[in-house]
Amino acid sequence: EEGIPYTVKVKTGDKSDAGTSAHAHIRLVGRKGRQTRLVPLELMQKRRFERGKVETFSLQEPDIGDLDAVEIEHDGETEADSWFLEDVTVEMPTKGRAFYFPCHAWLSKERGDGRTKRTLKVQDSNISTFRPLIPYEATIYTGDVENAGCDCDVSLKLFGTTGSSSEHVIPKDEGLFERGAINPFKFELDDVGKPIKLRVKIIPQHKKGRHKWYLENIELVRHTQHNERQESYFFGLNDWISRETDFCQDLALTKGGKALLKQTTYRVTTKTSDMGGAGSDSDMSIVIFGQFGDSGELKLDDSSTHRNKFERNN
Known part of the structure; x- marks a missing residue:
């Protein structure tokens, strides 16, 4: 046993x-x-x-x-x-x-x-x-494209119908997350109900090194308490995770190559106060929370109403 x-x-x-x-x-x-x-x-x-x-x-x-x-x-x-x-x-x-x-x-x-x-x-x-932990076996596929590998730790956070897990960090080691690599791991995550999406981050460990990663997909296999294989979930990306994506990507659950979590467009309206010094030249971002987790950090880059954003009374 x-x-x-x-x-x-x-x-x-x-x-x-x-x-x-x-x-x-x-x-x-x-x-x-x-x-x-x-x-x-x-x-x-x-x-x-x-x-x-x-x-x-x-x-x-x-x-x-x-x-x-x-x-x-x-x-x-x-x-x-x-x-x-x-x-x-x-x-x-x-x-x-x-x-x-x-x-x-x-x-x-x-x-x-x-x-x-x-x-x-x-x-x-x-x-x-307390909230039980679920045994998972993950297989991470790095893409077979030029410079696909990275010199970073990788963290996984699972979102489901009853909440989200804590982050699980996989330390970078020799042979992990290299071009064309298929890397299996076993770990436990919080019970989140039926999985919906998987948030993947890369964590650069040094100033010098490869700080971008071409992730193809991740397969998660849920096991029972007795370590019996129960159900498989596929999360596809086929894209880069890099500084341009804030070192993070959300992977939707896929079936038959199609994402089950639909993308949508949000219109965000902000109002800056009409008081002295209220404006800001800082970069702004927003996180939207919903029934199935959160959107991750979304940068408020382009305004359709004001060229100079976040100024007093705008």
Whole structure:
């Protein structure tokens, strides 16, 4: 069983000598008796659980339903290995569920009750919900035209019938976003209902370099909580993303090569106040918000009524 993602947050108490460098493990226990294996909590960039700090771990384990308890332990033998554990929080991102397990006790052979293993029961009053994350697999196609590649990070923001996701940034790396490249990625996005459009931005990392990108199209494949392929969505562009487009393009959902989101024309009227100093020579832009998200930043470049825009009483 491939499993679903879990996010485990472990908080060490704010007591003298509360931290430990012992090896810790955790087991998740479900309400229907199912449980995960004993999973090591591996610290990536430090050697110990530090006093007053929260350490976050990403696990991929079977779906055991709502949680009832966690078993947590460490292998320390000496007093120096003593660990004062404040609490554990386990999130299930694809289900939008979070479970809180208080501890407030030592895991130690020399302190407290002498135990280095504890079973923590869920505190029902602190079970919370949040907007679930949906697993996606994206395939990004860079066009096969001259100078199509770029030296930028790429961010994706998905818009749908129930809202929009946060931005997901894909860092530039060797072989990514080059001419003719087909680059696959896996990540999670907020649940936005049925997708409508995909906003793609390029983020230049250095003053020098290739700051434009010819994007052909992007395929998004939505997966279930159990990582089964569910539905595919195609977003076509076949155009440049560059300084001329403010490093951003909105890609409409397409079917049979045709965009499903229709383009329209808006007439925007602005009125500058009739008071001293009210006018401006700055560039202006507007964002239009609607039922299915927003238009992105639209520059107010050309006026059909005034050659010198945004002047007093215009």
